Structure formats: structure tokens, C-alpha cells
Amino acid sequence: MTVDPQTRWQAKLDERKRAGLFRFLKIANRDSGVLNLACNDYLDLAGDERMEAAGIDALQRFGCSSSASPLVTGYGRVHEELKQSLCRWHGFPNGLIWNSGYAANQAVLSLLPQKGDLVLADRLNHNSILSGILKSGARLIRYRHTDLDHLKALLADHSEENRSIFVVTESIFSMDGDWPDLRRVAKLKERYGFFWILDEAHALGWYGDQGQGLASELGVNAEVDLLVGTMGKALGSQGAYTLFREDCVRDFLVNFSEEFIYSTYLNPVSAAIAFESVEIIKGSELLRKRGRATSRAIRRSLTGMGFSVAEGDSSIVSIIIGDVEKTMRAGRLLESQGILAGAIRPPTVPKETSRLRLSLKATLASEDIERLLATFERVAKEVL
Numbered sequence: 001m002t003v004d005p006q007t008r009w010q011a012k013l014d015e016r017k018r019a020g021l022f023r024f025l026k027i028a029n030r031d032s033g034v035l036n037l038a039c040n041d042y043l044d045l046a047g048d049e050r051m052e053a054a055g056i057d058a059l060q061r062f063g064c065s066s067s068a069s070p071l072v073t074g075y076g077r078v079h080e081e082l083k084q085s086l087c088r089w090h091g092f093p094n095g096l097i098w099n100s101g102y103a104a105n106q107a108v109l110s111l112l113p114q115k116g117d118l119v120l121a122d123r124l125n126h127n128s129i130l131s132g133i134l135k136s137g138a139r140l141i142r143y144r145h146t147d148l149d150h151l152k153a154l155l156a157d158h159s160e161e162n163r164s165i166f167v168v169t170e171s172i173f174s175m176d177g178d179w180p181d182l183r184r185v186a187k188l189k190e191r192y193g194f195f196w197i198l199d200e201a202h203a204l205g206w207y208g209d210q211g212q213g214l215a216s217e218l219g220v221n222a223e224v225d226l227l228v229g230t231m232g233k234a235l236g237s238q239g240a241y242t243l244f245r246e247d248c249v250r251d252f253l254v255n256f257s258e259e260f261i262y263s264t265y266l267n268p269v270s271a272a273i274a275f276e277s278v279e280i281i282k283g284s285e286l287l288r289k290r291g292r293a294t295s296r297a298i299r300r301s302l303t304g305m306g307f308s309v310a311e312g313d314s315s316i317v318s319i320i321i322g323d324v325e326k327t328m329r330a331g332r333l334l335e336s337q338g339i340l341a342g343a344i345r346p347p348t349v350p351k352e353t354s355r356l357r358l359s360l361k362a363t364l365a366s367e368d369i370e371r372l373l374a375t376f377e378r379v380a381k382e383v384l
Helices: 005-018 049-062 070-074 077-090 101-111 127-136 148-158 182-192 247-256 268-282 285-304 324-336 366-382
Strands: 035-037 094-098 118-122 139-143 165-170 195-199 226-230 240-244 316-322 339-344 354-359
Touching: 035 366, 049 268, 077 094, 077 226, 077 240, 077 268, 094 101, 094 247, 101 127, 101 195, 101 226, 101 240, 101 247, 118 127, 118 148, 127 139, 127 165, 139 148, 148 165, 148 182, 165 182, 182 195, 240 247, 285 316, 285 366, 316 324, 324 339, 324 354, 324 366, 339 366
Parallel strands: 035 339, 118 139, 118 165, 165 195, 195 226
Antiparallel strands: 094 240, 226 240, 316 354, 339 354
């Protein structure tokens, strides 16, 4: 007898609804009076006039779409120019452009580690990283979040084995806004000789003397074997990129990655906008300093109100509330005051760690900060 699959799907949805974890699409409120601290446009470049002009010019020159996969006719001059710009920016000899950060991590982590290899990954790495590793067939061990003593112990236990070892971590973690000691990771690499994959998605634009990310700021960029970056956050465009020390890594992905081979390529407008963004970010040192100072000040104020907020100066401020319903109520209160914040619940984060996630903008005005903090005072009184 045939079983209706929709019954099974609906049961799963009902289970989520009972747990308060049901997700739904809603049209984003982009009214001019809304303070959007839920998006990842950290440098407020997505609406920059220079970026818009670059996009309009590319639209007129190249059209609306790449119209083919990159191995057919989708890879254009604008993609090559962007790749070269990114390589110069980060100091890598070669790279690839991808349609999204998720596709980049899926391809890299599902293909490069293979059966018989070992992947040591931070427990709180992004879903795209974990999902890719699980598809690879390699053995995965997740070390405790940013616990490099644990990582060292695992390396010591496995370093004599006849296999390739990969270490994978984000620089700035997307849900917590914290980071590992990258200098110590570099020293561990020097000792144990693993292949280091670093995802700089949330550090780009905010760290580095030219906004290249945290590895550059801390002087360990040369130790990274493969760097993953995104163009849809601080760069204000769309897509992602991976950079490599060895050409064989690029060639292997070009020849075997289904994400690269079988998708219509990133549209040329997004590539041209990202190219312009890199040039803008290189000269935005004062804006980066301003954003980091704002992050420190907001964290101090929220801590003084009794909220659980980690120290630091990243663009991501994670305010742990714990209870799902209280988190959602807090998010609705913020929205009622014209402030959008991410209300993050399981399974995106571990159970009992539901939180409000602020994605700060370096351009926040003093009145925006005052409005934000005044609303959080209400949250402390009316929700917690």
C-alpha cells in the first residue's frame, strides 16, 4: 500500500511547532527607519553609491547572468579579475570564485579530505563545514569549541598515523562572535604538519590592515593552506571564494566539484560589485576601528544590564538568553521598536543557548546605539 509522504512531513512540522522551533519565511522590513542588525552587511556597503555604480556598469557591459556553468562559458573576464584581486589582497597565488559560501565549504570539505583521512574540526563550526566533512568519508573528530589544548591532545594522539590530517576552524564564529587563538593554531601546524582550512567569512572587512581578515591581522596568513571567504557579508555583494597555496588544489576542485561544475556561475554583476568592494575596504581603516570600538562599548553596556555577553570587538554580539520563548519575545520587542536582530534557536545553536544575535554595522550613529541600548533595558525589565 502506498504511503502518502506528506503525512510524514506534516508530522515533523507539527513536532517543530510544539517545540517552538518552527521556521517561516517573512518579507524583510527594509523601511528607512528600521535599524537592521540582523543582516551581515558589517561595513554598510550593500547600498553604497560606488558599489551601485560598479553594478550598473557591469550590468550594461555583461548583462544579467553568466548564463552557463564556469566550464562552459560562464567564467568571464570579470570573474578572473575578481579572483586576481582577491589573491593579491590576501597574498595567495590562486583561487576560485563560488556561487555561495555554503557551496564553497561543501565542495572543499567533501572533496579534499577523503576516506582514511582525519579531520579535526571545532565543535561550533558552521553547518556547511560539518555537512561537507560528513560527506567526505574521512574520520571526523570535533574538538571542544576554541579549546586548543584539546586540539593539541588530539594531534598528539594521531600525528604518528599514516594518514592526512586536516584542521578546520572559523576565524570569527558566526553565532558567538568569538575566535580561537590563531597564532597558537599556526604553532601547532608547525609542529604537527596538518592541512589548515580557515573560514574567514565573518572577519573580512573588520580585521586586518586592509580588511583581509583575522589571520592577516595576527600575522599567520602564510600558515593557512586554504582560506574561505564570502562576498555576501562585509563585501556587500554575493558569492564566495577559496584561496590556495598550490595549483593542484584548485585544479582538483575544478575537475571534481559538482558544486562548481554543474551550476550556472555567479552573475557578473555580483563579481564586479565585489571587485569594487575590495578596493573600498582596503582604504577603510578608520571605519574598521570605529566599528570595533562600537562593539566593545555595546558589550560593556549590555553586560552592565545583566545580559550574558562575551568580551571582544567582533561585529557579532551574541546575547545568550537560553529559553526559546523568552528569546522570541525579546526579538519581537526589539522589532516593535524598529530594530531587527537575529533570534537564534536550536538546532542552529545548542539547546538552552537561544540568543539574540546582533550583527553590528561600523557606521552606527550615536543615536542608533542609544536607541538600541534603551530597548535592551526594556528587554531586561519586561522579558527576562
